[in-house]
Every structure is written in structure tokens, then in C-alpha cells.
Amino acid sequence: xxxxxxxxxxxxxxxxxxxxxxxxxxxxxxxxxxxxxxxxxxxxxxxxxxxxxxxxxxxxxxxxxxxxxxxxxxxxxxxxxxxxxxxxxxxxxxxxxxxxxxxxxxxxxxxxxxxxxxxxxxxxxxxxxxxxxxxxxxxxxxxxxxxxxxxxxxxxxxxxxxxxxxxxxxxxxxxxxxxxxxxxxxxxxxxxxxxxxxxxxxxxxxxxxxxxxxxxxxxxxxxxxxxxxxxxxxxxxxxxxxxxxxxxxxxxxxxxxxxxxxxxxxxxxxxxxxxxxxxxxxxxxxxxxxxxxxxxxxxxxxxxxxx
Amino acid sequence: xxxxxxxxxxxxxxxxxxxxxxxxxxxxxxxxxxxxxxxxxxxxxxxxxxxxxxxxxxxxxxxxxxxxxxxxxxxxxxxxxxxxxxxxxxxxxxxxxxxxxxxxxxxxxxxxxxxxxxxxxxxxxxxxxxxxxxxxxxxxxxxxxxxxxxxxxxxxxxxxxxxxxxxxxxxxxxxxxxxxxxxxxxxxxxxxxxxxxxxxxxxxxxxxxxxxxxxxxxxxxxxxxxxxxxxxxxxxxxxxxxxxxxxxxxxxxxxxxxxxxxxxxxxxxxxxxxxxxxxxxxxxxxxxxxxxxxxxxxxxxxxxxxxxxxxxxxxxxxx
Numbered sequence: 001x002x003x004x005x006x007x008x009x010x011x012x013x014x015x016x017x018x019x020x021x022x023x024x025x026x027x028x029x030x031x032x033x034x035x036x037x038x039x040x041x042x043x044x045x046x047x048x049x050x051x052x053x054x055x056x057x058x059x060x061x062x063x064x065x066x067x068x069x070x071x072x073x074x075x076x077x078x079x080x081x082x083x084x085x086x087x088x089x090x091x092x093x094x095x096x097x098x099x100x101x102x103x104x105x106x107x108x109x110x111x112x113x114x115x116x117x118x119x120x121x122x123x124x125x126x127x128x129x130x131x132x133x134x135x136x137x138x139x140x141x142x143x144x145x146x147x148x149x150x151x152x153x154x155x156x157x158x159x160x161x162x163x164x165x166x167x168x169x170x171x172x173x174x175x176x177x178x179x180x181x182x183x184x185x186x187x188x189x190x191x192x193x194x195x196x197x198x199x200x201x202x203x204x205x206x207x208x209x210x211x212x213x214x215x216x217x218x219x220x221x222x223x224x225x226x227x228x229x230x231x232x233x234x235x236x237x238x239x240x241x242x243x244x245x246x247x248x249x250x251x252x253x254x255x256x257x258x259x260x261x262x263x264x265x266x267x268x269x270x271x272x273x274x275x276x277x278x279x280x281x282x283x284x285x286x287x288x289x290x291x292x293x294x295x296x297x298x299x300x301x302x303x304x305x306x307x
Numbered sequence: 308x309x310x311x312x313x314x315x316x317x318x319x320x321x322x323x324x325x326x327x328x329x330x331x332x333x334x335x336x337x338x339x340x341x342x343x344x345x346x347x348x349x350x351x352x353x354x355x356x357x358x359x360x361x362x363x364x365x366x367x368x369x370x371x372x373x374x375x376x377x378x379x380x381x382x383x384x385x386x387x388x389x390x391x392x393x394x395x396x397x398x399x400x401x402x403x404x405x406x407x408x409x410x411x412x413x414x415x416x417x418x419x420x421x422x423x424x425x426x427x428x429x430x431x432x433x434x435x436x437x438x439x440x441x442x443x444x445x446x447x448x449x450x451x452x453x454x455x456x457x458x459x460x461x462x463x464x465x466x467x468x469x470x471x472x473x474x475x476x477x478x479x480x481x482x483x484x485x486x487x488x489x490x491x492x493x494x495x496x497x498x499x500x501x502x503x504x505x506x507x508x509x510x511x512x513x514x515x516x517x518x519x520x521x522x523x524x525x526x527x528x529x530x531x532x533x534x535x536x537x538x539x540x541x542x543x544x545x546x547x548x549x550x551x552x553x554x555x556x557x558x559x560x561x562x563x564x565x566x567x568x569x570x571x572x573x574x575x576x577x578x579x580x581x582x583x584x585x586x587x588x589x590x591x592x593x594x595x596x597x598x599x600x601x602x603x604x605x606x607x608x609x610x611x612x613x614x615x616x617x618x619x620x621x622x623x624x625x626x
Contacts, residue, residue, distance in 0.1 A: 037429055087612055093429050094364045095611050098568055101561045102607030109601040226440060226557060233433045283444035287437040291422055294434050298426040 004138040009259045010252065015144055017251025018151025022206035023224055024231040024243045025158060026077075026199020032238025032304060033174040033195050036085050037096040040103035041203055042221030042228060044080075048073045048204025049216035050111055053120040062125050066208050070201050077200020081193050104222070112218050119217030147209050154205060155244060162240060171195060175238055175304065227254075230290045236300030246301065250286050257282040311622040315576025318583065323482060330475045338474055344586040345481040346542045351566040351578035352488045353535035358564065359572035360496050361528050362508030363424075366432045367439025368563045371412045371533050373555035374442060375540020378408035380460045380550045381452060387461055401464030401471075401541075408541035409534040415442075416533025420526050436557055446552040457551025464545050471545050481542055485579070488535055493575050495531070504528050505573075569610055571619025580618045 027041050051072055055065035084103055088095055128143040162168035170191055173181045182188040206224075207216070214220065231250050235242025261282040265274035281288075293301060326341040328334075350372050357363040382404055385397035395403065419438040426434055452458045463471040471477045495501050507514045507521035514521050544550055553559075562585065570581025588606070592599035614620055 031429070037432070084608060084612075091611075093432060094358075094564075094568070097364070097366065097432060097561070098565060099608050099611040101558075101565070102604040102611070105600040105604030105607065107604075109598050109604065113598055113601070222558070226436070229433050230437065233430060233437075237429065280445050280448035283448055284441045287441045287444075290437045291419075291434060291441075294426050294430060295422045298430060300430075 002137070004135065005259065007134075007138060008140065009255055011140060011144060011148065013252035013255035014248065015147050015151070015251070016255055017248035018148060018155065019206045019210055020224070020228055020231050020251050021155055021244055021247035022151060022202045022209075023228040024235070024247050025155075025240060026202045027228050028232040028235070028238055028240065028243045029171070029195055030199050031232065033171060033178065034085070034089060034192055036089060037093050037100065038080075038085065038199075039097055039100040039225060040080065040084075040107060041100075041199065042225035043104050043107040044073055044077055044200040044221075045203040045207035045224055046111060046216070046218070046221040047076060047107065047207070049122075049207035049211040049220065050115050050120065051204075052208040053122045053211055053216040054115070056122050062122065062212070066205070069208055070205060073204030074197040074201040077204075078193050078197040080200070081196035085196065086189075086192070108218055108222075115216075115218075117218065119215040119220075120211075121215040122211040124212045143212065150205075150209055154202065158202070158240070167194070227286065230286050233300055234290050234293050236302040236304060238304040239300070239302040242300060242302030250289070253289060254282075254286050257285040261285070309622070311574065311576070311619060314619070314622045315574075315579070318576060318580055319486070322485075322579075322583070326478050326482075327475060330478075335474065338478060340586060340590060342474065342478045342481055342546055343543075344583055345478065345485050346539055346546055347563070347566065347586065348579045348582035349481070349485050349488050349539035349542070350536050350563055351570070351582045352485070352492055353532045353539065354563050355567050355572060355574075355578045356492050356495065356535070357525075357528050357532045358567055359574070359577070360492075360501065360508065361504050361525055363525060363529065364432045364564070365423075365435045365529075365532075366557065366560050366564065367435040367437075368532075368536055369555045369557070369559035370439035370442040371416070371536035372540035372543060372559070372563075373446065373550070373552070374412050374415060375408035375537035375542075376544030376547075376550040376554060377446065377452070377458075377540075378411055378537065379404045379464055379541050379544035380458045382407070383460050383462050383464075384452065384458060399462045399465050401466040401469075401545075404464050405538065405541045408537040412537025412540070413530050413534040416530045417526070420529035420533070424522055424525050424529065436560065439555060439557060439560055443552050443555045443557075446555065453551070455552060457549055457553070460544055460548045460550065463548065464541070477542075477546060481546075484538065484542065488538075489575055489579070491535075495528075496573075500524065500527070565607060569617050571617035574619045577617055577619040584618060 023042060023045055027038065030036050030038050030041070048069060052065050052069040055068050056062050059065055059068070080103070084099055088099055124143055128146055130142050131139045132142055132145070133139050162171060170181060170186055174188070174191055178188060181191070207220070227250065231246045232243055234250065235246030262274050262278035265278050322341065322345065326338050329337040329341065350368065354365065354368045357365055382391070382396045382398050385391040386399050389397065391397045398404070423431055423434045423438070446452070447455050469476055469480060471480070496505065503514060503519055503521070503524045507524060511521045566581035566585045567578050568581070569584055570579065571577030588603065589599070592603055610617070
């Protein structure tokens with residue numbers, strides 16, 4: 001195992017973890033406050049990527065495109081809340097899963113209709129195309145650091161908002177007892193709509209950030225949504241702190257597992273067996289972790305106190 | 308007889324009569340559709356046992372179908388290319404493959420169910436999905452059996468007195484299996500065991516207060532359901548003669564759930580009506596437009612928003 005690979009993969013893991021957090025934070029907010037399971041959450045991640053891609057070509061600047069695309073995805077999220085989620089709050093989780101499963105089909109096909117079957121590549125601004133050379137063997141693309149910085153900034157901003165603003169206070173209050181918040185004269189429908197829009201914007205941001213690396217493509221959300229659910233389940237549904245820690249954990253374990261698991265296996269078994277089993281195990285690793293966590297703590301690592 | 312029973316009987320009669328007519332009039336396409344529908348209906352019936360009657364929302368049922376199909380494909384593969392003879396698993400005999408499918412699925416259900424059933428609500432939904440994803444990724448990464456590209460089943464299961472290469476015989480087997488599966492589920496849910504299972508869905512604490520352990524009942528139902536889905540998978544493998552991890556994708560599990568809900572959960576005939584409506588809609592819509600997922604998704608949302616009790620909700624049940 002060489003150290004420069006380890007450093008690079010750790011950074012990659014960190015990047016994945018932060019992107020997962022952006023998706024998972026909205027998911028856990030919506031579940032914690034609205035008690036709503038939204039499978040279609042990552043469709044907004046996909047739409048964010050597509051909208052940002054189109055805008056990048058239209059306005060000619062990636063960052064301007066992100067700034068315009070954020071409110072657009074927030075608006076889409078608000079629409080999802082208004083027309084699909086709101087009539088379902090009183091139903092059970094099974095209905096949520098089915099309806100939002102249908103919504104995934106609708107949004108995926110809508111993206112197919114609007115943007116065509118091919119993915120759209122997003123060009124990076126000149127300034128971030130370079131690489132930073134830390135040593136002879138250690139070269140990191142600048143844009144990866146931009147993603148990490150943006151992810152940390154978003155996480156920090158979210159923390160500040162939840163802990164120090166009036167809206168954040170209402171969100172926390174809503175998470176512990178939404179009926180009481182409503183009884184105290186807060187417009188609970190508006191609050192729910194805002195929470196959904198905020199979650200959509202965060203997921204959209206994740207999609208926009210990853211688009212220059214992977215390009216925007218149909219179905220890009222369907223893999224992320226499952227991983228994001230693993231994150232919020234491991235972290236404890238409704239817990240922001242849990243989502244953050246679990247997202248970094250899952251991101252790092254997944255990335256490092258894929259690159260180093262065969263080396264670790266070789267310590268305890270024959271090279272052949274290690275080569276054969278490592279890819280399978282590393283692909284399953286995050287699910288194995290989730291199963292272990294739930295077997296020991298059925299409510300996740302940081303279960304919300306009041307429920 | 309309630310209208311619900313009549314609806315079920317009419318549906319089953321149509322399903323018994325139409326496919327042979329298709330076959331003898333040379334409509335191979337429609338017979339194929341009927342066979343696929345029947346096999347998926349078995350899987351939906353098995354899911355209904357835990358989802359409908361048990362209230363256990365399993366979001367990983369496609370994994371059992373996939374495992375069942377691989378239990379046909381892998382022995383057939385070794386029969387052709389060698390290997391595993393010592394275990395007796397290099398065979399095309401359906402008398403080995405089908406029990407193998409059911410045992411493997413029952414064991415998988417026992418081990419994963421023991422963990423899953425410790426959790427509740429959305430945690431249960433997601434952990435069942437997580438285990439299905441594990442199977443999915445395992446099958447993707449096992450190169451010998453085709454990995455991502457899937458595995459072609461060169462020889463169908465050999466059963467005494469049956470030739471599964473003959474499409475009408477394959478359909479006949481599937482249809483008979485569906486009837487038996489429906490009867491088994493009906494019998495289970497009306498027995499004392501089923502009463503406890505349904506009671507635990509309504510109120511687990513009360514069942515516990517009566518001195519019964521819901522966990523054990525749920526786990527048993529979970530294992531039975533898994534074995535039945537494995538059987539459906541073995542038939543599906545014989546029908547498609549091709550298996551790929553894609554059969555176990557989480558969206559497939561979602562489709563099975565939709566079949567149960569669309570038809571009407573916790574009814575004997577509901578899953579069959581649901582599977583039929585699902586497959587026929589899919590076929591008709593995809594015939595008109597490649598964008599058929601759009602109306603299909605809207606329909607799914609509409610069904611959840613505006614109907615209670617699925618298609619079976621239109622018929623009056625026994626009071």
C-alpha cells in the first residue's frame with residue numbers, strides 16, 4: 001500500500017461522503033420533520049445536474065449556472081411537496097414508497113424527453129481544470145478540492161441555519177413535535193414546503209457539483225438514492241449529526257474498500273482467494289455495515305431523542 | 308360467494324382458457340406474455356403473504372426471484388462446462404434445481420429475516436432492500452457466472468413427464484403452481500398461524516400480551532414467502548433461459564410491491580389481478596411509446612393517491 005494512493009483515495013472518499021451528505025441531509029430532514037419517505041429525492045439530484053448542464057451552455061459560466069439552477073431545483077422540490085407528498089402525509093410509509101417510486105419513473109422519463117437519452121457533459125471553468133502537485137507521486141485535481149470545500153461549506157451553512165436561525169429553530173421544533181408547532185400559530189404547510197425545497201436544493205447542488213466529473217445522465221439518481229438511504233439509516237433517521245457522520249463514514253469505507261480491500265484480504269488468505277472475493281465484498285461493504293449497525297442498534301447510530 | 312371471490316375465479320378461469328387458445332392459434336407472443344404474467348403472479352402472491360397479511364413491507368423480494376433463477380442456471384452451467392459434480396450440483400434435473408432454489412431462498416430469508424425483523428417501519432423497508440442489494444452486487448461481481456452480463460441457461464430444467472421447452476407445458480406448470488401457491492397462502496392466512504400473523508400486523512403488543520411471540524410467527528412467514536418467491540424464480544429462469552443481476556435490481560422489488568398494492572393487498576386474488584394489470588399495461592403502453600414509463604408512473608401515483616384497496620377494492624368482500 002503506498003501512501004500517495006491512500007491520500008488520494010481518502011480525499012475521494014471525503015468527496016463522496018460530502019456529496020452523500022448533501023443528498024442525505026434533505027432526505028433526513030424530510031423524514032424527520034414530515035415523516036415522509038421520499039424515494040424520488042435523488043431525482044432532484046439528477047434534475048439539478050441536467051438543469052445546471054443546460055444553463056452552463058446557455059450562460060457560458062458554470063458558477064452562474066449553479067446559482068440560477070439552485071432556486072429552480074428548490075422550486076421543483078416545492079412542487080413535489082405540494083402535489084405528491086402533501087396528500088400522502090396521513091398515509092403509511094408503504095404508500096409513500098409506491099407513490100415516490102412512480103415519481104421516479106415520471107421524472108426519469110421527463111428528463112429523457114427533455115434532454116434526450118444521452119448524458120450531457122459539463123465543461124469546467126478554466127481555473128479548475130488544473131491539478132495540484134503535492135509531491136511527485138501525489139497529484140490532485142483542483143476541482144476535487146472545490147467539491148470538498150463546497151460540500152463542507154454547505155454542511156457548515158446548514159448547521160448554522162438549523163442551530164442559529166429562526167427557521168432552523170422551527171425545523172427542530174417541527175422534528176420533535178409538529179402538531180405543537182402548528183398549534184403555536186406557525187404556518188406548518190409553509191414550513192413543510194420550505195423544508196422540501198431546501199432538501200431539493202441541497203440534493204440538486206450535489207448533482208450540479210458531480211456533473212462536471214460524471215456528466216448529467218438519466219438514472220444517475222437511482223444509485224445515489226439507495227446509498228443515501230443507507231446513510232440516513234446508519235446515522236439514525238431524522239438526525240442531522242448522524243447523517244453527517246454516517247455520510248463521511250460510508251463515503252470513506254466505500255472508496256477505501258474498493259481500492260484496498262484486496263490488499264487487506266491478502267494478509268489473511270491466499271492471493272487468489274483475495275483477488276476473487278475482494279470485488280464482491282467491497283461492493284457489498286456499505287450494505288454489510290448497515291446490516292451490522294441495524295442488528296446492534298435497530299434505530300441507527302444516533303436515534304433522534306423525541307419520536 | 309362474495310363478488311371478490313367471483314372476480315378472482317373469473318380472472319383465474321380467463322387465465323386458464325386464453326393462453327391455450329393463443330397457443331393453438333399460433334399467437335406465441337400472447338402466450339409468452341401470459342406465462343410471464345403467471346410466474347410474476349406467483350412472486351406477487353408470495354410477497355402478499357408478508358406484505359399484505361403480515362404488514363411487513365419487504366423491499367427486497369426480487370432478490371429471492373433472482374436467487375431462484377440462479378439456482379436453475381448455475382447447476383445447468385456446471386452440467387455443461389463441468390465443476391461442482393462432487394456436490395451433485397452439475398445437473399439439469401428440475402427435481403434438484405427447484406428444491407435447491409427453495410432451500411437457498413428459505414435459508415437466505417431465515418438469516419436475513421432474523422436481522423430485519425428486529426427493526427420496524429422504514430428501517431425494515433430499507434434493511435430488506437439492503438440485503439437484496441448485497442445479493443445484487445454479489446451476482447454482479449461473480450465473473451464465472453457472467454457477472455454484469457448475465458448467464459444464459461442452455462438447458463431448461465428436466466422434469467419427469469414434462470417438457471419445459473414446449474411453451475404450453477411451461478405455461479401449464481406455471482398456472483398449476485400459481486393455483487397451488489394461492490391455495491397455500493389462503494390456507495395459511497385462515498389458520499391459527501395466519502390469525503396471529505394478521506393480529507400482529509394490527510397490534511403487535513396485544514399479540515404479545517396474549518403470550519405469543521410475533522417475531523417467531525413473522526420469521527416463519529418470511530421464510531415461507533422467500534421459498535415461494537424462489538420457486539417463482541426457478542420458473543422464471545426456465546421461461547427466460549437467461550438470468551442477469553438486473554432481475555434483482557431494487558426497482559424490480561418496487562414493481563412486485565406495486566403489483567400487490569395495485570391488485571389489492573391481503574386478498575387471495577389481488578396479487579394476480581395486480582400482476583396481470585401491470586404486465587398488460589406495460590406491454591400496451593410500451594407498444595405506443597418508448598416513453599411509456601411516464602404514463603405508467605403517473606398511473607402509479609394516481610393509484611396510491613386515489614384508490615384504496617387496489618383493483619380488489621372495486622369488488623365487495625365477505626363481511
